[in-house]
Amino acid sequence: MYRKGTSALSAAEVQSLETRFKDFGEAASDFVRMVSAEKGFSYRGDARSVKVNLEVMKKVFGKWSIEIILSTYSLKSVGFGDLRRLLDGISSRVLSKKLKDLEELGFLERSVIESRPPKVRYALSKKGELLAKLGEPVILYLRNSVG
Numbered sequence: 001m002y003r004k005g006t007s008a009l010s011a012a013e014v015q016s017l018e019t020r021f022k023d024f025g026e027a028a029s030d031f032v033r034m035v036s037a038e039k040g041f042s043y044r045g046d047a048r049s050v051k052v053n054l055e056v057m058k059k060v061f062g063k064w065s066i067e068i069i070l071s072t073y074s075l076k077s078v079g080f081g082d083l084r085r086l087l088d089g090i091s092s093r094v095l096s097k098k099l100k101d102l103e104e105l106g107f108l109e110r111s112v113i114e115s116r117p118p119k120v121r122y123a124l125s126k127k128g129e130l131l132a133k134l135g136e137p138v139i140l141y142l143r144n145s146v147g
């Protein structure tokens with residue numbers, strides 16, 4: 001059900017919001033077609049593109065990656081222990097690997113704070129912030145469509 005705060009949206013508000021998301025989706029699709037044409041690659045329409053797109057998505061959005069990116073974006077900077085507690089069910093070993101993978105991909109930055117004992121903080125890089133911002137409309141759409 002669509003909700004705004006604690007009150008349900010009217011039918012007119014729901015229709016307006018759906019129209020705005022539809023228009024945004026079409027504009028985003030036009031943008032993808034334009035950039036794909038400039039870069040000389042097909043985004044959709046052939047099996048090779050599907051495989052490449054799936055490989056990219058799996059690499060960036062494997063298990064726990066979305067949770068780490070969203071949590072880091074929301075909190076701005078977060079420590080390993082804080083992430084471990086926040087992401088219920090993730091092991092320290094898996095979290096460490098995921099953080100390293102996202103850092104290698106250029107989405108996270110790791111900083112060591114000189115203290116006793118030293119502390120490590122993670123924040124999104126500029127590339128990671130852009131990724132999160134590009135995902136915000138998707139999250140907003142899903143919040144309004146699913147629940």
